[in-house]
Amino acid sequence: MDDEKALAAVKQNAVGLVDIEKTPACVATQEVEGDALPEDEHPRNWTLRRKWLAVGISSLLTTIPPVASSIVAPALERIRNDLNITNKAVEFLVLSSWQLTFNCGPFILGPLSETFGRVAVLQGGMLWFLVFNLVCGLSRDTGTMIACRFLAGFGGGSGVATGFGVVTDLFEAHERGNAVALYNIGPTLSPAIGPVFSAFVVEYSTWRWSFHAITIWTGVVLLGSVFFLQETRESVLKSWKSLDIQDPQNFQMPSPMHRKSAAKLARFQSQLVQAAKKTPNALLRPFQMLGKEPAVQALALLNAYFYGIMMLAVAIFPTLYVPVYGQTISIAGLHYMSLALGYLGGGYLCKFGMDKTYNHLRRRLGGPDQTGRPEFRIPLMIIGSISVPVGLFLFGWSAQNTWHWIVPDIGAFVFSAGIMISIQSATNYMVDAYTEFSASAIGATWFLRGIAGFTLPIVSPYLYQHLDLGWGTSLLAFIAMAVGLPAPLLLWKYGEMLRSRSNFSNI
Numbered sequence: 001m002d003d004e005k006a007l008a009a010v011k012q013n014a015v016g017l018v019d020i021e022k023t024p025a026c027v028a029t030q031e032v033e034g035d036a037l038p039e040d041e042h043p044r045n046w047t048l049r050r051k052w053l054a055v056g057i058s059s060l061l062t063t064i065p066p067v068a069s070s071i072v073a074p075a076l077e078r079i080r081n082d083l084n085i086t087n088k089a090v091e092f093l094v095l096s097s098w099q100l101t102f103n104c105g106p107f108i109l110g111p112l113s114e115t116f117g118r119v120a121v122l123q124g125g126m127l128w129f130l131v132f133n134l135v136c137g138l139s140r141d142t143g144t145m146i147a148c149r150f151l152a153g154f155g156g157g158s159g160v161a162t163g164f165g166v167v168t169d170l171f172e173a174h175e176r177g178n179a180v181a182l183y184n185i186g187p188t189l190s191p192a193i194g195p196v197f198s199a200f201v202v203e204y205s206t207w208r209w210s211f212h213a214i215t216i217w218t219g220v221v222l223l224g225s226v227f228f229l230q231e232t233r234e235s236v237l238k239s240w241k242s243l244d245i246q247d248p249q250n251f252q253m254p255s256p257m258h259r260k261s262a263a264k265l266a267r268f269q270s271q272l273v274q275a276a277k278k279t280p281n282a283l284l285r286p287f288q289m290l291g292k293e294p295a296v297q298a299l300a301l302l303n304a305y306f307y308g309i310m311m312l313a314v315a316i317f318p319t320l321y322v323p324v325y326g327q328t329i330s331i332a333g334l335h336y337m338s339l340a341l342g343y344l345g346g347g348y349l350c351k352f353g354m355d356k357t358y359n360h361l362r363r364r365l366g367g368p369d370q371t372g373r374p375e376f377r378i379p380l381m382i383i384g385s386i387s388v389p390v391g392l393f394l395f396g397w398s399a400q401n402t403w404h405w406i407v408p409d410i411g412a413f414v415f416s417a418g419i420m421i422s423i424q425s426a427t428n429y430m431v432d433a434y435t436e437f438s439a440s441a442i443g444a445t446w447f448l449r450g451i452a453g454f455t456l457p458i459v460s461p462y463l464y465q466h467l468d469l470g471w472g473t474s475l476l477a478f479i480a481m482a483v484g485l486p487a488p489l490l491l492w493k494y495g496e497m498l499r500s501r502s503n504f505s506n507i
Contacts, residue, residue, distance in 0.1 A: 043169045043232045050230075051170045055183055057229045058118070060221050061126055062163045063186035065156025067194040068133055068214045069098050070314045072149075074199040074333050075207035077318075082207070083142045088461050090142065095315060096454045097146045098153040103307075103450025105157025107286045110165070110443035117236040118162040118169070119229055123222065125158020130218045137211030159187065160446060168431055168438045169232035173372055174362070177354030180428050181347055188347065188420055191314055192339035199333020285437060285504075286444040293441075295433060295498050298487040299426040300445035305483045306388060306419045308452030309476060313339060313412065315457035316464070325405050338409035342391075342416025346384065349417070350424040353380055374432035375495045377425050378488045384421030385484030389477035391415025396473025422484060429491070437504050 043051075072079060072095050085091050105125075113121040132152035139145040167179045198210045231237060289296045314336070321332035354377065361376040395411030427442065434441040464472045491498075499505040 041237065043237070044172065046170065053228060054166060054170060054230060054232055055179060057221075057225050058122065058159065058163045058166045059183045059186045061122060061225060062159025062183075063190045064126075064214065064218050064221065065102060065129060065153070065159060066187050066190040067197075068129075068152065068156065068211075069102060070095075070191040070194040070311075071198040071210040071214065072207070073195045073314050074318055074329055075202045075210060078202055078207045079145070083140075083145060085142055089458055090146075092315060092458045092461065093146055094142075094149060096311070096457045097150045098156075099311065099453030099457075100153065100450050101150055102153035102157045103160075103446040103453055105154040106161035106443035106446045108283060109158050109161035110440055111283050111285060113162045113165055114233065114437075114440075115236075117231045117233045118166050119225075119231045122158050122162045123225060123229075125155040125161070126218060126222050126225075128152075128155030129158070130155075130215055130222065133211055133218070134215045137208045137215065157446070161443060163187070164427060164431060164438060164442050166232050168435055173432050173435075174355065174359060176431060177358055177377075177428055178351055180431065181351035181354055181424055184347065184350075184420075184424050184427065188423065189340055189343045191310060192336045192343060192416070195314060195317070195336045196333050196340070199336075200330045203328065203330040285440040286447065289434070289437070289441055289504055290444040290447065293444075293498075293502060293504060295491060295495060295502075296430065296441055296444050298491065299430060300448045302385070302484055302487045303423055303426050303445045304448035304452040305480065306422055307449045308456035309388070309392070309415070309480070310339075310419055311453045312456040312460050312476070313416070316460055319461075319464075320399055320408070320469070321405065324399070324402060335405070335409055335412075338412040339416045342413040342418075343420045345413070346417035346420025347424065350380060350421055354424070354428060372432070373496065374429045374499070375492055377428040377432065378492045378495075381422055381425035381429070381488040382485070384418040384423075384425060385480075385488060387418025388415045388422065388484055389480045391418060392473050392477035392480060396477070397470045399473075400468060400470030425488075433495075433499055433502075433505050441504070 046054075076091055076095065079085070079094060080091050085094075109121050109125060129152050132148045132155065135148045136145060136152060139148060163183060164180065167176060167183055171179045197213075198207070201207070201210045201213070290300060317335055318329065318332055321327045321335050322329065325332075357379055358372060358376045361379075362372045365373075365376075391411045391414030393411070394414060395408050398407035398411060426445070430441040430445070431438045463475075466472075467475060
């Protein structure tokens with residue numbers, strides 16, 4: 001009898017969609033932006049240990065999908081033979097199909113994280129990724145493999161959609177450089193780590209175990225996040241706070257357990273109502289920013305092209321070191337460490353130099369109040385944009401002339417470090433300039449990244465077939481100069497003026 005009363009009360013008080021104004025959920029469906037959280041509950045006032053636990057778990061989850069994106073590179077020949085692939089473009093499509101959804105997914109998932117919270121979107125997306133990555137390892141035909149890679153990429157993009165938002169939620173602008181640098185090292189390093197691991201798996205086992213290992217890793221970390229990852233989005237925490245689940249006046253239930261269940265249902269109902277009102281605009285916001293914000297356009301183009309070079313390098317390494325230098329798959333896979341070390345070196349430069357440069361310029365150029373500006377992130381971006389073409393020239397011509405293998409590796413180290421520095425600086429700029437809508441701004445840049453990451457690996461065989469390694473890579477370097485240098489220089493000069501005219505910038 002009590003259970004029947006409880007069920008009726010839940011239906012009446014928690015999910016009464018018709019009489020929603022009579023339920024406690026109406027409190028949460030109203031705008032709560034003016035209601036402040038208690039000081040000790042605000043994410044920016046959490047202890048450092050609690051903040052870094054959230055950043056660490058988010059970063060660990062975000063690291064897994066980029067590893068999965070590149071593990072097929074050393075295995076392409078074996079996959080081609082097992083699945084009877086005869087077309088070179090289709091072979092590289094197994095690698096590239098992931099990039100479209102992985103990089104474009106944040107367009108949808110980023111705004112959703114601003115409504116439903118970072119944790120729900122991250123965990124839901126990673127569960128989606130786990131399922132389709134598992135099917136990739138079990139696939140027996142080309143269509144299933146490409147389709148599941150495509151679908152797995154969407155879930156994998158949840159880390160990108162939420163991770164930088166987590167950093168924004170937890171840290172002030174002058175603290176954010178270190179946090180972004182540390183958070184970004186794993187996701188940026190992992191595309192180079194994946195092929196090293198996969199090369200040994202492929203040579204000594206089967207390419208299927210590359211996928212199975214990723215599935216197991218994802219399951220373990222995802223399970224840990226259920227217990228240790230806490231919500232950081234302030235507006236979501238406010239809406240949760242507005243429902244006092246212990247107040248018997250709010251939920252007339254026979255027991256605290258029933259009251260808690262009713263409150264959870266009411267909370268979910270309120271989020272659905274908010275989503276119905278806010279999500280359409282939120283989903284359009286990244287497209288609006290990409291169409292109307294010159295700063296987002298410039299940095300998205302830089303970000304996309306440099307990311308495309310990353311994925312092209314991942315694709316061509318086996319075709320360089322195996323046939324040209326006569327190395328085995330596992331030994332050739334070790335050359336990906338030059339990319340990994342470059343990403344790591346660039347990440348450490350950002351970690352130690354980003355906030356120092358920012359604070360130095362804030363004291364020198366910030367006026368009497370030492371006000372910080374997003375443009376103070378640009379000096380390191382310029383260094384990175386110069387390093388990319390320099391490294392590409394060295395890599396291409398040393399490989400063309402078959403100099404000692406260490407020389408192409410040095411070139412790869414230089415351009416990968418430059419890519420890391422440029423991407424992290426651009427990310428910090430957008431986080432500072434569009435704090436409230438940083439997830440949408442970053443989602444906009446990842447849309448173009450998806451196109452570049454999908455296209456460049458597919459065209460790489462035809463590029464090097466017609467221009468060889470020297471001139472083919474030189475063409476990439478010239479484009480890198482045209483794309484990478486004007487953007488930071490123009491933003492340094494005109495960035496403040498552009499932000500003053502923006503509807504999305506809060507600075």
